Amino acid sequence: MSTYVLVPGAWLGGWVWEPVAAPLRERGHAVHPLTLPGLSDRSTGAAEVGLEDHVEDVVTVLEDRDLRDVVLLGHSYAGLVAGMVADRAPDRVAHTVFLDANVPVDGASMVDGWSAAGQELVRASIAGHDGLWPAPDPEDFAGHDLTDEQVADLLARSTGHPGRTLLEPASLTRPLEQLSATFVVCTLPDGPEQRPHVEALRGTWEFVELETGHWPMVSAPEQLAAVLDRIGG
Secondary structure (H helix, E strand, O other), rough: OOOOEOOOOOOOOHHHHHHHHHHHHHHOOEEOOOOOOHHHOOOOOOOOOHHHHHHHHHHHHHOOOOOOOEEHHHHHHHHHHHHHHHHOOOOEEEEEEOOOOOOOOEEHHHHHHHHHOOOOOOOOHHOEEEEEEEEOOHHHHHHOOOOOOHHHHHHHHHHOEEEEHHHHHHOOOOOOHOOOOEEEEEOOOOOHHHHHHHHOOOOEEEEEHHHHHHHHHOOOHHHHHHHHHHHHH
């Protein structure tokens, strides 16, 4: 059986993985859902938390729990974290899953690939919310295959995301092509266009499509668990 470490994206905590963790555990796998510093029940001092803090936190979990041959998953923002952790801890991470995620680019922040207007907007939003990227509005979840009840739960439990993590550059010691990895594309609402540096990885990494929205751990947990079960072997 396999060991999975599941890292949530922006605004979310480890709680969001329970619908996926349960079927994986029923299949006999070990599952470790994480909450990153500055989020959910770890929100104290969130404005001071940076990308390196998130990476170091996950590496510490791997070491403290002596986890090896791990399938490490990063959702959305946390693709940056998962990619950097896999780069730094190859003796512990066997395979990395990027779930509708950002991927790290050495020397670039998450927002560097955004338009100038988009960068200005997010920087202003962070500055206006005491260093946090505020959680989404209800309309941001529209079209993502979520029920009204699921949207309400996400809104109620989401917290502001540490803004520094979006603005600090990623750091890698080797090309991403050297990682054993799977990129899961969520095709709703419109089949998002991937950035060129992600598309360039097709043919090197496995690409898998899920016909659901950006939060598949909520909208399609059984399907996601089946994909992960196959990847873990």
